[in-house]
Amino acid sequence: MRILFIGDVMGEPGQDMFVETVPVLKRSLHPQLTIANGENATRGRGINETVYKKLLKAGADVITMGNHTWDNREIQDFISSTKKLIRPANFSAGQVPGMGHTIVNVNGVKVGVLNIQGRVFMNPSDDPFAVAEGLISKLEKEVNVIFVDFHGEATSEKEAFAWNFDGRVSAVIGTHTHVQTNDARILPGGTAFLSDVGFTGPYDGILGMRRNSVISRFKNQMPTRFEVETDGQQALGAIMIDVDDRTGRAKKIKNIRVDPDHPYME
Structure with a gap:
């Protein structure tokens, strides 16, 4: 099975880039499952139903979220009615709408997709290791393939999570920092790992935001609207x-960057 995972879609520019590029990638790479992180998809913070459906129509099969999940209140109106949009599973258990994982049937193969958020330099959340342990223990009885989007700031936390669950999940891919890392590898137990997949959106911004506002914040520490x-x-x-559909072990992992300095050649 081939899985394509798209990094944080950022605002309207990210939506446009997704709509334009993902169909090209799918024609070229032929993934059986396409997952995207959509926590910044609507105006840079959160997602609404219109944008959610737009990303699905453009090729996403599952959309994951992160620390900006609740920044757009409209998500509360539909997240509980769909299995294709999940939020971090370690948000306060039983206190918030939506689910932290989903199971997708891909040509007869069941795939578990799990969304987890880190705690280092992030907003408070439940223990990602403990919550994931409970969910993965259950998923292992139902599926052979488990994909994890670990939404976190600290590289060490992401690495620790991947090593902790090596051999029990197919992939642990980091999101949140918007900068693609160069540490893609397959761990000894067969878990594919990447600290951060990067983001989809404004190449000439700073992490997708207008440069002047970000630079001003660093220079004078004054409140600035991003x-x-x-x-x-x-x-x-x-x-x-x-x-591998049968064992759930990763066989290959490959970074993909599409930007003016890295044009994609089909």
Whole structure:
């Protein structure tokens, strides 16, 4: 099985880049499952139903979230009625709407998709290791393939999580920092790992935001409103993973960058 995972879709520019590029990637790479992180998809914070459906129509099979899950209140109206949109499983258990995982049937193969958020330099949440242990223990009885989107700031936390569950999940791919890392590997137990897949959106912004506002904040520490950069060039960060359907072990992992400095050649 081939899984394509697209990094954090950022605002309207990210939506446009997703709609334009993902169909090209799918025609070229032929993934059986396409997952995207959509926690920044609507105006840079959260997601609404219109954008959610737009990403599905453009090729996403499952959409994961992160620390900006609740920044757009409209998500509360539909997240509990769909199995294709999941939020971090270690948000306060039983206190918030939606689910932290889903199971997708891909050509007769059941795939578990799990969303987890880190605690280091992030908003408070339940223990990601303990919550994941409970969910993975249950998923192992139902599926052979388990994909984890670990939404976190600290590389060490993401690595620790991947090593802790090596051999029990097919992949642990990091999101949140919007900068694609160069540490893609398959751990000894067969778990594919990447600290961060990067993001999809404004290539000429700073992590997708307007440069002047971000630079001003660093220079003077004054409160500044961050807005998505809408001018300039666009980028897409992704990862491709090949997994053995029977064992759930990853066989191949490959970084994908599409931007003016890394044009995609079909």
